[in-house]
Amino acid sequence: MTRAISHPHWGNSPWSIDFQPAPSSIPAKADFAIVGGGFSGLSAASWLRRFAPGKSVVLFESVAIGAGSSGHTGGLALAETAAGNLPGLGDVLAGFTTILSELAVDCDCQLPGAIEVGRSGGLPDSPISWSDSGLLRAVRQVPGGTIDPGKMVSGLARAAETSGAQIFENLPIKEILFENPVRLRFQGGELRARKVLLATNGMSLELSDLARRAQTKFTLAVATEPLRAAQIESLGLASQKPFYTIDFPYLWGRLLRTGGVVFGGGLVHMDDWRELMNLDIDEGESAELIARLESRVRALHPALQTVRFTNRWGGPILIANEWRPVFARHPQSQSVVVLGAYSGHGVAQSVYLGRWAAEVLCGNSSLPDWNPAEEKA
Numbered sequence: 001m002t003r004a005i006s007h008p009h010w011g012n013s014p015w016s017i018d019f020q021p022a023p024s025s026i027p028a029k030a031d032f033a034i035v036g037g038g039f040s041g042l043s044a045a046s047w048l049r050r051f052a053p054g055k056s057v058v059l060f061e062s063v064a065i066g067a068g069s070s071g072h073t074g075g076l077a078l079a080e081t082a083a084g085n086l087p088g089l090g091d092v093l094a095g096f097t098t099i100l101s102e103l104a105v106d107c108d109c110q111l112p113g114a115i116e117v118g119r120s121g122g123l124p125d126s127p128i129s130w131s132d133s134g135l136l137r138a139v140r141q142v143p144g145g146t147i148d149p150g151k152m153v154s155g156l157a158r159a160a161e162t163s164g165a166q167i168f169e170n171l172p173i174k175e176i177l178f179e180n181p182v183r184l185r186f187q188g189g190e191l192r193a194r195k196v197l198l199a200t201n202g203m204s205l206e207l208s209d210l211a212r213r214a215q216t217k218f219t220l221a222v223a224t225e226p227l228r229a230a231q232i233e234s235l236g237l238a239s240q241k242p243f244y245t246i247d248f249p250y251l252w253g254r255l256l257r258t259g260g261v262v263f264g265g266g267l268v269h270m271d272d273w274r275e276l277m278n279l280d281i282d283e284g285e286s287a288e289l290i291a292r293l294e295s296r297v298r299a300l301h302p303a304l305q306t307v308r309f310t311n312r313w314g315g316p317i318l319i320a321n322e323w324r325p326v327f328a329r330h331p332q333s334q335s336v337v338v339l340g341a342y343s344g345h346g347v348a349q350s351v352y353l354g355r356w357a358a359e360v361l362c363g364n365s366s367l368p369d370w371n372p373a374e375e376k377a
């Protein structure tokens with residue numbers, strides 16, 4: 001069964017999910033508990049079962065798998081973090097593709113490279129020549145490509161469940177008691193876990209203690225109707241390479257299999273992540289930013305002047321201080337690891353670091369070198 005990826009008023013993305021967790025009853029205890037059913041949590045769930053086959057893994061998702069950033073993302077798979085390469089990070093894209101293959105996740109992954117575009121320093125043979133607060137041209141090609149986010153969420157969830165993890169949707173964790181074992185409280189009950197991964201990203205910042213390390217924003221995207229091959233060629237997108245700007249105003253985008261093009265940009269600021277719950281893309285700042293994005297797209301190139309938009313949507317991103325992803329022990333418990341805040345570069349990182357997080361929780365690996373010293377232990 002296919003279902004739309006939805007949060008009440010975040011619009012409709014071109015992606016859909018064809019996985020529903022098998023019904024089962026919530027155990028009272030587990031060896032490993034994961035909070036958050038996005039790419040990070042789902043990847044970790046599979047790997048925990050693979051690294052520790054005799055141990056139980058339970059994943060809690062407050063709404064539905066993919067309901068956060070992962071189901072609303074643009075699906076650009078990039079090698080570097082938003083802060084560039086980091087010490088000890090390793091080869092993200094190689095790890096990402098190996099994981100997809102080992103978990104048999106079919107998500108239309110294509111890695112032809114990605115194009116960085118900018119308003120100065122354009123390459124003489126730039127395939128892209130657009131008008132957007134100046135002349136936008138390709139400045140560099142970097143490793144990367146695209147995936148279908150709905151298929152990736154579904155495939156990761158299927159792999160996790162097949163490997164023996166239990167997934168529970170519509171089950172927000174309301175409170176965590178940092179005892180030994182860790183107590184995860186939800187409406188009507190609690191689960192005790194030896195080790196916990198908090199992969200809640202832009203939400204539940206009071207559980208993950210991320211409020212002091214990152215800020216939740218809401219970002220927007222639109223998809224056009226299918227374009228003709230000649231239009232795609234004249235836009236400079238026939239190579240299937242996604243693109244993003246290295247200067248502001250920010251713009252990113254990619255081709256869809258239908259021939260439509262996704263364009264994204266714009267940030268809604270909020271003082272508290274809970275504002276996400278009342279955010280409606282047809283109202284206020286979100287609606288203004290969508291309208292602005294559509295005008296920008298139509299003005300980019302003559303091929304887009306009268307283009308029709310088929311999808312308008314948005315989703316949360318968690319922007320970390322200094323743009324470095326957070327992958328650290330929770331300050332209140334050595335048994336709890338926090339992973340997230342990829343600052344808009346999470347598609348490949350989340351899957352790759354989800355596996356690494358599973359290794360850390362199993363005691364087979366240590367945390368990376370880019371964390372403050374007190375969180376590495």
Ligand SMILES: Cc1cc2nc3c(=O)[nH]c(=O)nc-3n(C[C@H](O)[C@H](O)[C@H](O)COP(=O)(O)OP(=O)(O)OC[C@H]3O[C@@H](n4cnc5c(N)ncnc54)[C@H](O)[C@@H]3O)c2cc1C
Pocket residue numbers: 035036037038039040041060061062063064065066067068069070071072073074075076077078171172173174199200201202203204207219220221264313314315316317339340341342343344345346347348350
């Ligand atoms: C519009 C948009 C475009 C983007 N484009 C790109 C891109 O092209 N390339 C790229 O690399 N990155 C992009 N990103 C960012 C990328 O999507 C994220 O970094 C990535 O999906 C993060 O995955 P995650 O699993 O860490 O978090 P999420 O997918 O946000 O998962 C967290 C989950 O935790 C759940 N949750 C929260 N609190 C609780 C709780 N208390 N109990 C239980 N569950 C809870 C949420 O419901 C959610 O499902 C984009 C994001 C958006 C919104």
